[in-house]
Amino acid sequence: MDTTTDDNDIKQNRTVRVKNPHLLKNTVDHLYHISLSNTSDDLENRFGDVKFVCFGGTPSRMSKFTQFISSELGVKYYGDVGSPTNITGSTDRYAIYKAGPVLAVSHGIGIPSLSIVLQEVVKLVHYAKCQDVEFFRIGTSGGLGVEPGTVVVTEKVVNGALEPFHHSIVLGKSVKRPAVVDKEFAKEIYQFADISDKFQTVLGTTLCADDFYEGQGRIDGAFCEHDHDDKLNWLKHVHSQGVCNIEMESLGFITMCHRANVKGAVLCVTLLDRFKGDMVTMDHKFLTAVQKYPQIIVARYIKNAYHLLLKKG
Structure with a gap:
């Protein structure tokens, strides 16, 4: 099943779109994994001012970002x-923090974990009647041909087969959905890199793998059926197609942002150059620094x- 939609659809008005007619029949919606409800938690009053939602892997990282x-912002x-x-205090699956118009959300590792909290956060901002909200994934990745510590702003995202689609199984059928990056949004964010930064920022293609080891061509996992030359040949091939970093969430994130009519951007720092090895060997101090x-x-x-929003009143 191909659910490709018009690329121009993402450029329409920025009301968050929840495409589920069944929700209209339900007066009560428990956002189970983030411990909120559309009826008992006064979501519009608590979250209606949200304009920016930032996602990252761990609760501690998102707490520090908050x-x-x-x-x-003051x-x-x-x-x-x-x-x-942590607004989701009664659950230990995810964490959500808030400072002014910004939500900071932990999403765990991989698309399955991210998709759960992203679905519920989309419903949260929908019920809160947020307008013109923007989503960001801020994370880490492995680099290809770039120095460790480089920030990659994703302008295209592909799966392991180098396709800009997210594949999933729904009711036993294969579903293919487009991963449409808002390139103008990515370029706009890229402009906030500064020549005086201690790190380099680049626009590039991100490959989203299904797992950390075999899906990323590593040879240091518990299982491996390819050799070092196979790995290098694959890395060289994907790099020749414009890929400059590899991680495990961007494809699902961008696909769901597109479906929800939300501006979404992915920025990941590289922790190593995969051409030079598979293991992250940064010391803790440097690792903590580059994650920021x-x-x-x-x-x-x-x-x-x-x-700019404050000036508009």
């Missing part, structure tokens, strides 16, 4: 408390956009 963005944490509060690089770019964009 501290960073709160300082950058806004208070949710609940007007002294530190970020894509956050810096996104924070600059959000700060500029937020100030």
